[in-house]
Amino acid sequence: MGKANVFDLLGPVMVGPSSSHTAGAVRLGAMARKIFNGEFTQVHIVLHGSFAETGKGHGTNLALVAGLLNMKPDDERISRSLELADERGLKLDFAQADLGDVHPNTVKFILKSTDGRQMEITGSSIGGGRIVIKEIDQFSVEIPGDYHTLVLLHRDLPGVVAQVTNLLAAAQVNIAQMRVSREKKGAQALTVVEADQKIDQDALALIRKLPSVVQAMAIEPLE
């Protein structure tokens, strides 16, 4: 994080009681919604560590659901999010589990749509309302939600990353950060690109057409 500014010290404007357990939880829900990128009707929510221990008193469950409903951390309807979810026909259930060696404020969402699409998204609230998405469908990522993000699952072959960056350059997308990781040499690799500009549908379609690309997903930043 860079140098704090005045509005980090007198702000954010948020619904209490806790920046990590409430504001951060709203942002985690909102990020899961953006990553799923489509309508969902059912969400299974698994709380870990401090989220499980003290979540109830911090309204963490309400905040997570508020985020799933596209609310922001300063939305005064957060305390009514369960009713609002019910009105919209969103089915929710909560569980507590040990998710392993992760940050104490961690949650796993399993989102499902009516047509059977399912996605698992795990993220942590790391303090002051800041978050990081740690896992999407078993793949380890590191997405703070500050940038337009491209997540690519591809074969671990020479030149794939160059092809992708060329397509992004052609689409006038400037790369802020980029991480490539793989399970083992020559197998599947995962690349996360954080960019200053939106990665539009045309660029995404071209990237998906690359022979080595297995899956590509564009995620909007949080506000």
Added chain:
Amino acid sequence: MLSYEDLVVQAEKKNLKVGEIIILDQMEQLEQTEAQLRRRMSENLQVMRDSVASGLTGERKSLSGLIGGDAAKVEARRLRGESLVGETVSKAIARALSVSEVNASMGKIVAAPTAGSSGVLPAVLLTVEELYQAAEKDVITALFTSAGLGMVIADRANVSGAEGGCQAEIGSATAMAAAMAVELAGGTPRAGAHAAAIALKSMLGLVCDPVAGLVEVPCVKRNATGATLALAAAEMALAGVRSAIPIDEVIDTMEAIGRQMPCSLRETAQGGLAVTPTARRIHADFL
């Protein structure tokens, strides 16, 4: 490293308030005009005003049920003319309780610098504003002064209970409020620095020991006592009382004490008040 002493010296040289120096700095850092910065701060001020008002009715309850209605009790006593500590301090206490109750009951607040310490600053601000009939523009400038001190604290130390204990949250808020109060009361930037130092010295060593891990007990009432402490520090500094240890060194001391604090006393609810028999009972009943 940022230094509040530097800010005071700059303000003295240019004959400006510390807040005005901070605005110039932030115009560069955030690439915004002064008018944009002031507008954004004035939006935060409005949220502060609303959160001060909405807790005084006493209708709010926190999720655990432990918190709610205390701001209204203090306010009612003052309105009956029975205040022990006088109008100014009594108002500040009720207002700090109000914002903290709003926070605990999932209402909207401005983190100042955190949600758990959000009651101190608005309580002191609105009380001093009223007493001196300060202009809105000066109130906004005073908020920049307090945020400037917050930036120095965040840079030299931190404002997180998990890192530095309660001294880093309500302690920081108290120091920020003291510097702001001096400025609004017509004191010099130098006097503001002394007020901040006196306030923070009085909060050194305070641990973060929330019952059941919630931002309720002892946080809410500590916001109220923090507000009164800020007023006491400002009163001393305005009278010409000086802190022997300068503010930057007090901030560094707070950081050092935070590092020496065991993990059990840094927001983990594994020590302090959180492990009293009563706290354990509350925890068990609630969860």
